[in-house]
Amino acid sequence: MFEKLEKRLILKGTIETLTPLHIGSGKSELDIEEADLPVLKDVNDQPYIPGSTLKGRTRVEAERILRKEGYPVCNPPDVKSMCGSTASEPGKFCLACRIFGTAGKNYSVASKVKFRDAYPLSKVEQLIQRSGIAIDRQTGAVSSRALYSVEAVPAGVKFGFELVAENLTDEELRVLWAALRSVEHSAIGGGSSRGFGKMKINIDTVIERSAKYYLGQEEEKVYAGDALEKWFAEKGCL
Numbered sequence: 161m162f163e164k165l166e167k168r169l170i171l172k173g174t175i176e177t178l179t180p181l182h183i184g185s186g187k188s189e190l191d192i193e194e195a196d197l198p199v200l201k202d203v204n205d206q207p208y209i210p211g212s213t214l215k216g217r218t219r220v221e222a223e224r225i226l227r228k229e230g231y232p233v234c235n236p237p238d239v240k241s242m243c244g245s246t247a248s249e250p251g252k253f254c255l256a257c258r259i260f261g262t263a264g265k266n267y268s269v270a271s272k273v274k275f276r277d278a279y280p281l282s283k284v285e286q287l288i289q290r291s292g293i294a295i296d297r298q299t300g301a302v303s304s305r306a307l308y309s310v311e312a313v314p315a316g317v318k319f320g321f322e323l324v325a326e327n328l329t330d331e332e333l334r335v336l337w338a339a340l341r342s343v344e345h346s347a348i349g350g351g352s353s354r355g356f357g358k359m360k361i362n363i364d365t366v367i368e369r370s371a372k373y374y375l376g377q378e379e380e381k382v383y384a385g386d387a388l389e390k391w392f393a394e395k396g397c398l
């Protein structure tokens with residue numbers, strides 16, 4: 161497939177934690193001095209939110225919204241049942257695959273949206289520890305390692321948010337927007353059943369660039385404040 165760069169949108173803003181946020185590092189070995197379930201940290205020992213986590217959650221919410229609205233949606237992550245295997249042509253991909261990409265035996269198409277890793281805007285001095293009781297899923301009994309601690313980013317921490325989207329149609333932008341709002345009203349990371357992971361996603365700037373911009377023939381368009389609200393309203397995103 162030959163692809164043109166029609167339009168690149170850069171959505172910038174912040175993600176503010178409203179309740180503790182736990183995005184695990186997947187580290188399994190236990191250290192008695194450390195939290196049993198540490199949060200993922202960058203090279204500067206600061207917590208961050210991987211773009212892949214944000215993208216994954218946003219895709220799931222987009223699929224839920226599309227299904228509710230009666231749109232056909234395939235079944236990731238099983239590539240055999242994704243549009244890349246089942247669709248006869250790219251024009252027949254479901255909206256989720258058109259926005260977030262697809263894989264399969266016939267087609268493999270990259271996502272139109274890229275979520276940057278989100279880093280704290282100012283240094284997080286202290287993480288919080290919450291204790292929990294491990295319950296054996298099978299028996300319902302308290303497991304032998306009954307007490308554990310969960311590390312989390314406290315409420316009130318702001319992370320920088322940036323999403324780059326290429327060649328989105330207005331319809332795709334509306335689905336992406338709705339999915340972001342839905343992520344915001346659900347949660348990300350672990351411990352959502354105990355209220356973890358609620359956040360506020362605030363998009364304060366949208367930058368629009370065309371191929372002509374990159375050729376130096378056109379200015380980029382920057383929307384913020386009232387102009388941004390108007391821009392979203394014109395796209396049907398409110």
Ligand SMILES: [Zn+2]
Nearest residue numbers: 234243254257
């Ligand atoms: Zn699909």
